[in-house]
């Protein structure tokens with residue numbers, strides 16, 4: 411569905427000079443640096459996949475999504491979305507995609523949500539049964555009727571986001587680009603939006619590309635991840651594989667023996683290389699360990715041999731810690747610098 415090859419996007423950022431003379435100077439020669447926001451990225455996303463595109467602030471996520479959505483042209487490389495080069499055929503592309511950019515609105519500021527939806531219905535030429543089916547879905551899951559006839563500009567961020575998500579899906583797009591779609595939503599509405607995205611993915615085979623700093627969104631919506639760092643793709647794979655790469659894991663157990671939990675925890679920390687044990691509420695012991703120093707098998711063997719294990723479980727490694735590990739590894743190996751190209755004077759435009 412989506413094929414990206416050697417995608418590059420550079421921005422020229424012009425330097426401002428201080429003072430009147432400096433300002434006059436910039437009329438004749440302006441210095442700039444080149445920011446390489448997307449740096450030779452290639453990937454493919456099959457139809458119906460739910461992909462998280464993640465990275466720290468400024469990693470290049472929004473820039474990539476803007477290119478995929480046809481809002482921006484790449485400096486080099488290309489992408490095809492459902493056989494279309496989005497920035498060359500913007501109108502055709504717009505019919506088959508739905509977009510939510512958390513900070514930007516696709517609704518009419520002075521109109522109510524129902525009026526905005528009526529306009530979108532005509533813009534996209536949405537057949538009546540599809541329009542009615544989708545409105546019923548948004549009523550059920552997002553309580554869209556509660557937004558009433560209030561103009562969009564008067565809605566709270568959370569209310570507007572509900573309308574934005576619904577608007578992006580109104581015309582049954584083949585691809586949904588969601589940039590922070592649950593920003594400003596409370597937990598109940600977050601869950602509803604996640605359910606809605608899951609629903610259209612299952613029922614209509616919609617391809618979903620999500621960028622979010624909300625790890626709950628990623629875990630609930632996506633089954634695969636692309637991780638970008640300073641414009642470069644540094645990890646791709648299934649969410650399951652990503653979690654399996656966790657270098658730190660944990661087990662929690664309850665000991666039936668007479669020894670105090672604090673004593674057991676201290677013993678484990680002292681004797682198991684790379685392990686740190688602590689006592690949880692209720693006297694259970696949590697052992698965190700680095701898989702590079704001690705394997706899961708060694709930890710389990712040690713615990714079984716020394717203690718009377720009553721209750722035992724291994725919590726899932728948190729997505730947050732796994733992603734932190736990936737960023738740390740990337741920073742340590744020193745990927746290409748974000749700023750490509752040098753500063754040079756150019757004639758003023």
Ligand SMILES: Nc1ncnc2c1ncn2[C@@H]1O[C@H](COP(=O)(O)OP(=O)(O)OP(=O)(O)O)[C@@H](O)[C@H]1O
Pocket residue numbers: 421422423445446447465466467468469470471472473474
């Ligand atoms: N129009 C622009 N002009 C100049 N630089 C830009 C422009 N748009 C983005 N950049 C720069 O490109 C880099 C990537 O920005 P981008 O918005 O794609 O990051 P992001 O991963 O979406 O970040 P965030 O999580 O904060 O939204 C940043 O260094 C940013 O400052």
